[in-house]
Amino acid sequence: MAAICIGIILSMLGGGNALAATAGDAATEDAATMTLTGSVVGLAVDGSELPSSSATSTEVELHGIDDDLYETVRSSPFTFNGLTPGNRYTVHAAPIGPYPGTYAGDTPHRSNAQVFTATTNDIRIRMPIGAVASGTTAYAPGWTEPPQISVYAYRLNERTQRYEWLRAARDSSGHFSLTLYPGTYMFRARGGWSLASGVFHGDQFWNGSDGLAGADVATLDSGEALSAMKFNVPRFSFTTDRLAGGDRYETSVLTTRTTFVPGLPVVYVASGTNWPDALSAGPAAAKRGGALLLTHPASLPELVRDEIVRLQPEEIVVVGSPASVSDNVVSQLESIAPSVRRIGGADRYETSRMLVADAFGTGPHEKVMLATGTSFPDALTASPAAGARGFPLLLVYGAAEVLDAPTRAAVAALEPRYAHIVGGPPSVSSGIESELAASGLVEQTARTAGADRYETSIMMSSLGNSGTDLRTRAYLATGVGFADALGGATAAAAKSAPIILTPPTCVRDGALRELRDRGMDEIVLLGGESTLSRDVQNLTAC
Incomplete structure (x- = not known):
């Protein structure tokens, strides 16, 4: 060779x-x-x-x-x-x-x-001696400038069962060659902004698919060659879809049904009438390879029960105290899975700490994320980002000047190098940020905060990506309510996809630019037209 x-x-x-x-x-x-x-x-x-x-x-x-x-x-x-x-x-x-x-x-x-x-x-x-993948790249017919196309090889990580970017090749001659560690791969060709034509080029998966769902996979052994691969990269364009049930419970079922297969290690069940428990549970469920579903506090909706039966979890974790999810719901769940237990504290903050301790244990961890527990927007965008990266998310009383003792102890137990605060000082105070570093709890702090909840969510959209994840999808959720988006956190984390907040009648122009620049062309709306209008589905900019 x-x-x-x-x-x-x-x-x-x-x-x-x-x-x-x-x-x-x-x-x-x-x-x-x-x-x-x-x-x-x-x-x-x-x-x-x-x-x-x-x-x-x-x-x-x-x-x-x-x-x-x-x-x-x-x-x-x-x-x-x-x-x-x-x-x-x-x-x-x-x-x-x-x-x-x-x-x-x-x-x-x-x-x-x-x-x-x-x-x-x-x-x-x-x-090992590598496998070789090679072929040609071109723009779709109609463009004459030399191709500036990168071909990315994503290998299936046997441990995480996710495709992760290992290699890339870029050659203006229109030819590429990649030497790869033996394994199972997907291949994606991506163009970029063309100064000559003023066109932003899109992507194409091998073998000829414009989307991830239709992409072929190739298992390559040591010394094997996959040659004559061809990519014809079209103009960039978005596709949109909508997950909308008759209510928030059915919408949460639709998100898990389109993401998870049966045989999960765990399903978390949280109240659909309030947001703190569900958003705290999202990263914990993702860490354990599980899903999150919503329930009415008093009784388990039949369609939620049916979805849990389909998922066949080894364990069900009920999130929150009996005031959030009643003992009646627990009794209904006990007929489905061999193990059902409750994780719930005296308030949302203690429940958040208990969820983190249960799923993440003690440190060291690279990072802990913190969001206010008094309003939902920051936690809604932080939850899938934390879940995708395997980071714990703690809800804090952000108006305080310092962390309370239990939260300080929870951070110390995690032994994080970094603390990442989501939201500006009105959400989580500068005093808390200063204390984290000055006390030695972490080496460094960072904060993601835009001018409003929409800009913050756009800025957060890149943080759920490790830099190697195969990402093509993003979710849009309304920024004025939490109901439809609650169940989307673990589905988004499983696909390394962000949840971006949007006004009910349009999509921020900055969000569309961010999604295009990062090659996320599959847009999924969470909620019906009363939540996100047709103009949002048409990606009308504002």
């Missing part, structure tokens, strides 16, 4: 890990520093180790998860000295020749990489 020139892999930052090195793996450990040593080995097509290969001359990269350290050496065996014991590190062998980039732990995904926290010797990074 001819050697292919490889670019740097763009990998997911942070996240969980499938393998972790423990002190038992360590040989000897200096009290002040730790050391990682190992070697890179190339594999043959049959998976056997080669006594010598170009893989041994690749660049080896050290990434610090907790301290942002980045070091490289071009040698194998390799050694990294002077590291901080207890901090988390990954080791990556960069692409070279026919070998795609590989992390220690035999994976191309950083989120799955082996994580080292103590001195470890004899690390082995096993680089």
Whole structure:
């Protein structure tokens, strides 16, 4: 196989890990520093180790998860000295020749990489010979300028069961070639803004599909070639759909029915008459790979019961106290799933803390998100973003100048590096923001706040993306009510899709630009025409 020139892999930052090195793996450990040593080995097509290969001359990269350290050496065996014991590190062998980039732990995904926290010797990074995908790109007929089209390869992450961007190629000659880690892939070609024609070009999935639903997948083995792929990228255009039931409960059922398949580990059930419990539960449900459905406080709607039966969850978590979801609803649920339990505190803030502790446990975590518990818009856009990235979301009493003791303890237990506040100082005070960093609870704080709820939601739309997610969909919800959008949080998180708030009769021009620029061309409205008018479905700008 001819050697292919490889670019740097763009990998997911942070996240969980499938393998972790423990002190038992360590040989000897200096009290002040730790050391990682190992070697890179190339594999043959049959998976056997080669006594010598170009893989041994690749660049080896050290990434610090907790301290942002980045070091490289071009040698194998390799050694990294002077590291901080207890901090988390990954080791990556960069692409070279026919070998795609590989992390220690035999994976191309950083989120799955082996994580080292103590001195470890004899690390082995096993680089397989890659598969090659190649072909041509062009604009749809009618455009004559040279194509400036990028082809993205998204690999199915075996652990998360999501397609994640691993490689991209861009060539104005109209040809592309990608050397890929063996696995299952989707391919997407994307154009951009053309100064010559004034046209914003869209995307096309392989094999000839304008949307994700019709895309083909390809499973490629080591040494295999997928050639003669063709992409003809059309002008960018939106498609719209609407999820609208007869009431908020049916709408929540429609969102899960179009997103989740049977056999979920958990379904969360929250009141549909108030928003705090449902929006707190969204990231918790997403973290556990589950869904969220709404119920009437006094009794379980029949169509919700039927949907839970379809989803076949191993467990049902009822969110809130009996004042939010009655014991009668719990009794009805107990006939559906083998395990039903309630998570509910004395108020919305305690319930939020309990949900986070139950789903996320103790730290360390990369980030915690905070939103006010006194109004819904900020939490509504924060919930799917937190869920998609695996971040906990805490509701706080934002008018206070400092965090209350229970919330401070909840943040401390999570051990986050960063705290991200959603909404301006009227929603979550500057005093709380200052305290988070000054107290040492987090290293840094960030705040996302627009001029109003609509602008804030537009700004939040990019935060649910790790940088590697395959995203084509966005949800629109009214900014003047919460009912129809409550059930959408886990569905949006499952698709790494944002929920963008919009006025009832138009869509903010800034939202349309943001969606177009990020290639999200499938727009789903949450709620009927009384909630979001036909002008919203027609994407009438304002």
